[in-house]
């Protein structure tokens with residue numbers, strides 16, 4: 403039982419020593435991207451049900467967001 407506690411303490415020390423250094427290495431080696439693309443705000447075109455990033459969508463007259471000008475026009479008429 404004493405050895406088990408000793409092993410746990412050693413593992414804990416190793417973990418505590420290694421963790422901050424690994425985090426700082428990652429921060430130094432590459433700058434963090436502003437936002438990964440998979441967490442981008444997605445909207446759905448009401449005409450074709452295509453999902454696209456909000457920044458690429460075309461706003462319609464009633465607040466809808468469309469994938470292209472053609473679908474925006476089609477929904478208006």
Ligand SMILES: [Zn+2]
Pocket residue numbers: 447448449450451452468469470473
């Ligand atoms: Zn569409």
